[in-house]
Amino acid sequence: MISQDILVVGGGLAGLAAALSSDPQLKVAVISKVHPLRSHSVAAQGGINAALGNTPDGRDDSWESHAFDTIKGSDYLADQDVAELMCEKAITAIYELEHLGVPFSRFPGGVIAQRPFGGAGFPRTCYAADRTGLVILHTLFEQSIKKQVRFYNEWLVTRLVVRDGKCLGVVVYDLTKGEIMPVKARSVIFATGGYGRVYQRTTNAYINHGSGIGIAYRGGVPLKDMEFVQFHPTSLYGKNILITEGARGEGGYLVNNKGERFMADYAPSAMELAPRDIVARAIQTEIDKGNGFEGQCLHLDLRHLGEAKIKKRLPGIREICIDFAGLDPVETPIPIQPAQHYSMGGIDVDKKCASCVEGFYAAGECACMSIHGANRLGGNSLLDTVVFGRIAGEEASNYVKECEETGDSEKILLDEALKVKRRVEEWMNKDSGEKVHKLLIRLKAIMSDKVGIFREKRDLTEALERIRALREDYKRVNISGSCLRYSQEIVNIFEFESMLDLTEVITLGALNREETRGSHFRLDFRKRNDRDWLKHTLVTWKEGEPQVSYKGVTINKYKPVERKY
Amino acid sequence: MEYIFRIMRYDPLKDMYPFFQDFIYQTQEKKSVLEALMDIRNEQDCTLSFRYSCREAICGSCAMVINGKFDLACRTELEMFESSLIVIEPLPNLEIQKDLLVDMEPFFEAMSKIEPYIQTEGGLSEEGYRIEEKEMEKIFQYINCIMCGCCYSACPVASRDERYLGPAALAKLYRFVKDPRDKRPFSNWSRVNTEGGVWGCDTIFKCNEVCPKNVRPADGIEALRRKLVVEKVKRIFRFKR
Numbered sequence: 001m002i003s004q005d006i007l008v009v010g011g012g013l014a015g016l017a018a019a020l021s022s023d024p025q026l027k028v029a030v031i032s033k034v035h036p037l038r039s040h041s042v043a044a045q046g047g048i049n050a051a052l053g054n055t056p057d058g059r060d061d062s063w064e065s066h067a068f069d070t071i072k073g074s075d076y077l078a079d080q081d082v083a084e085l086m087c088e089k090a091i092t093a094i095y096e097l098e099h100l101g102v103p104f105s106r107f108p109g110g111v112i113a114q115r116p117f118g119g120a121g122f123p124r125t126c127y128a129a130d131r132t133g134l135v136i137l138h139t140l141f142e143q144s145i146k147k148q149v150r151f152y153n154e155w156l157v158t159r160l161v162v163r164d165g166k167c168l169g170v171v172v173y174d175l176t177k178g179e180i181m182p183v184k185a186r187s188v189i190f191a192t193g194g195y196g197r198v199y200q201r202t203t204n205a206y207i208n209h210g211s212g213i214g215i216a217y218r219g220g221v222p223l224k225d226m227e228f229v230q231f232h233p234t235s236l237y238g239k240n241i242l243i244t245e246g247a248r249g250e251g252g253y254l255v256n257n258k259g260e261r262f263m264a265d266y267a268p269s270a271m272e273l274a275p276r277d278i279v280a281r282a283i284q285t286e287i288d289k290g291n292g293f294e295g296q297c298l299h300l301d302l303r304h305l306g307e308a309k310i311k312k313r314l315p316g317i318r319e320i321c322i323d324f325a326g327l328d329p330v331e332t333p334i335p336i337q338p339a340q341h342y343s344m345g346g347i348d349v350d351k352k353c354a355s356c357v358e359g360f361y362a363a364g365e366c367a368c369m370s371i372h373g374a375n376r377l378g379g380n381s382l383l384d385t386v387v388f389g390r391i392a393g394e395e396a397s398n399y400v401k402e403c404e405e406t407g408d409s410e411k412i413l414l415d416e417a418l419k420v421k422r423r424v425e426e427w428m429n430k431d432s433g434e435k436v437h438k439l440l441i442r443l444k445a446i447m448s449d450k451v452g453i454f455r456e457k458r459d460l461t462e463a464l465e466r467i468r469a470l471r472e473d474y475k476r477v478n479i480s481g482s483c484l485r486y487s488q489e490i491v492n493i494f495e496f497e498s499m500l501d502l503t504e505v506i507t508l509g510a511l512n513r514e515e516t517r518g519s520h521f522r523l524d525f526r527k528r529n530d531r532d533w534l535k536h537t538l539v540t541w542k543e544g545e546p547q548v549s550y551k552g553v554t555i556n557k558y559k560p561v562e563r564k565y
Numbered sequence: 566m567e568y569i570f571r572i573m574r575y576d577p578l579k580d581m582y583p584f585f586q587d588f589i590y591q592t593q594e595k596k597s598v599l600e601a602l603m604d605i606r607n608e609q610d611c612t613l614s615f616r617y618s619c620r621e622a623i624c625g626s627c628a629m630v631i632n633g634k635f636d637l638a639c640r641t642e643l644e645m646f647e648s649s650l651i652v653i654e655p656l657p658n659l660e661i662q663k664d665l666l667v668d669m670e671p672f673f674e675a676m677s678k679i680e681p682y683i684q685t686e687g688g689l690s691e692e693g694y695r696i697e698e699k700e701m702e703k704i705f706q707y708i709n710c711i712m713c714g715c716c717y718s719a720c721p722v723a724s725r726d727e728r729y730l731g732p733a734a735l736a737k738l739y740r741f742v743k744d745p746r747d748k749r750p751f752s753n754w755s756r757v758n759t760e761g762g763v764w765g766c767d768t769i770f771k772c773n774e775v776c777p778k779n780v781r782p783a784d785g786i787e788a789l790r791r792k793l794v795v796e797k798v799k800r801i802f803r804f805k806r
Contacts, residue, residue: 034616034618034626035626035669037624037625037711037712038616038618038619038624038625038626039618039624040618040619040624042619042623042624042711043619043621043623043624052693092691094693095689095690095691095692095693096689098693098694098746099683099685099689099690099693099694099746100682100683101682101683101741101744101746101747103701103704103705103708103744104701105698105701106696106697106698106700106701107698108697108698109695110694110695110696110697110698111693111695112693113698128708129705131623131708131709134623134708134709134711135708138708138712139683142681142682142683143682145676145677145681145682146680146682176662205618205619205620205624206603206617206618206619206620207617207618238595239620239621241620241621242621316623319622320621320622323622323640324621324622324640435607437607479611480611481610481611481612482612483576483612485576485578485614485663486614486662486663486664486666487611487612487614488606488611488614489606489611
């Protein structure tokens with residue numbers, strides 16, 4: 001049986017950061033369902049925040065100011081000590097990335113360039129044109145070649161094995177061989193990313209099914225604040241490919257079909273650079289009012305920036321528009337619409353990335369510690385992955401050096417793997433049944449229609465009922481092929497169960513939370529309610545049911561006040 | 566519209582040879598080749614295997630040969646084709662693992678041989694580096710590489726000579742050599758002063774032609790050649806003095 005000291009699941013930024021910061025004396029490996037360079041981190045565009053103060057307007061910037069913006073942006077649901085920790089570590093994190101080879105764009109004088117981003121008091125988003133995720137992911141992958149990190153690519157983790165509150169390892173489906181097998185690990189770090197594909201419209205990659213979050217939930221770890229789902233204001237109409245906030249940071253306008261910069265009505269001082277929840281709602285409201293184009297989208301106009309600036313600072317956006325929409329933003333406004341983008345919620349962990357299960361850690365989008373609260377600011381997610389990925393690696397290393405080995409773990413792991421194997425056999429032995437891709441289409445429709453940007457009780461109740469009905473259909477799912485190697489259908493069937501769990505938890509949290517906060521907007525409760533709801537939602541899987549509880553928010557310096565932009 | 570997708574199928578554990586299988590595909594919407602392949606897999610044959618992830622031409626998963634052209638399936642729109650016959654093959658010169666999935670290991674192995682990571686002098690500085698944008702611009706072309714493998718697979722030299730590092734790895738090396746932060750010694754990067762390195766290139770520029778991200782790897786190979794020659798000459802004169 002393969003046995004590791006630390007097993008990192010996920011080869012994106014958080015996963016690679018964790019593997020690289022783990023103690024080199026320990027046996028560390030990364031499992032990823034795709035080659036690490038194919039992880040969704042690669043698609044991040046606009047940048048990564050740190051209060052370097054490299055712009056003339058940003059001289060007075062400080063990590064405290066970054067922390068304040070993050071907390072205000074979160075609609076005061078962030079745990080303030082954790083947000084402070086991230087922002088304080090941000091500056092060193094950027095210089096470390098630069099030292100590892102990240103080719104950041106530069107200002108005259110040679111310092112790292114920074115651009116304004118939504119909800120930020122100063123221009124503090126460092127970038128490499130509009131391919132920041134690509135260059136950071138490739139850089140960390142280069143470092144993992146240097147450090148000879150062990151990778152198991154195209155392996156899907158299907159189960160987290162926990163006994164008596166202690167993590168023993170995982171069960172994997174090895175796509176390359178078509179085998180189910182256990183992997184023993186003294187510590188497991190999940191860096192498995194988000195779940196965007198439970199929505200019809202999402203900026204996320206096809207692979208973002210969120211199964212890591214669901215597996216942790218079934219392993220007994222609570223999920224926190226899952227009702228907070230970020231919709232990005234600007235995704236390319238039709239394909240929903242991300243059009244970076246950096247396009248507005250560089251000076252792009254949002255325009256409705258009357259030619260108005262309508263953000264003046266919604267956020268008169270921040271305009272296009274209000275936080276994402278506010279801009280996304282404004283866009284959807286304009287579309288719903290009939291101020292859209294084709295009733296579906298608005299325009300992001302970059303033409304006034306000029307060809308030179310677009311080619312220099314936003315070459316990737318230009319390429320996306322040419323490749324996927326057949327238009328050049330130098331000459332034509334970009335048609336955009338909001339789409340699901342990020343999960344503020346996730347696996348409940350503390351600021352050491354540790355969960356309630358001994359030896360089990362999580363970092364990156366799949367985790368919630370909680371920094372982003374009810375709404376994440378642009379440029380904070382890449383920062384989150386590198387800062388907390390690293391902390392997860394260090395903390396897991398400390399844990400492994402002190403923990404005691406569980407004697408009968410191999411037998412337990414083998415039993416669990418056998419159970420998983422039986423499930424696959426069951427799917428294969430059925431001659432007929434439900435097709436998983438059809439179930440997924442139904443699930444996406446429910447989430448998009450009922451649990452989107454604007455929510456209300458009736459819709460949420462109906463969504464919950466329909467998700468639960470889908471569970472019954474899922475029991476009848478079958479596989480039509482007989483080949484176990486590289487079977488995307490097997491992957492999809494495994495992951496769909498997690499998607500059912502996640503959507504149930506998101507919807508349940510949204511139904512219970514009778515207030516409006518950040519990305520969670522209730523048409524029937526339009527105001528934030530700190531008296532009753534300044535608290536984190538926790539949902540735990542107990543005896544086959546989601547169980548809801550709450551816990552307080554850490555507030556130290558910044559007293560919650562109304563957000564104005 | 567109705568299309569015929571003629572897709573190369575091969576399972577090395579079952580089939581003696583690769584073969585083509587036709588699928589009829591109908592769609593009313595604008596679709597990319599990748600979206601069509603996913604529909605075909607979902608609706609007609611769930612055993613059809615291919616790689617994908619981002620669907621926005623940045624992750625490098627879905628490189629294949631589409632009607633004879635090396636490209637990413639996600640950025641290839643069906644409406645671009647005049648004919649309704651779409652022939653899909655895996656990247657050539659790499660071992661087929663299943664259907665359109667090929668073993669990328671030789672590509673990554675070649676990459677790792679050039680030590681594809683920055684080699685700086687000194688530790689982390691608290692203030693960071695001072696590098697002018699125009700210095701960084703020299704490498705921007707090369708950092709656009711998404712490691713899809715099109716250039717390696719299309720390269721006539723890489724296909725006949727397994728020692729040859731291939732376009733992507735050599736361009737990557739040039740990216741580091743040109744990086745003001747990288748202080749790797751001449752002895753390190755001059756290891757490509759061989760037939761398996763920069764002199765292996767046939768200057769057919771197939772790599773420039775097929776690259777879906779306009780990296781133009783051969784520019785990097787040419788530049789490395791020039792730099793090697795210049796450095797060699799410099800060394801000869803230094804020796805004579």
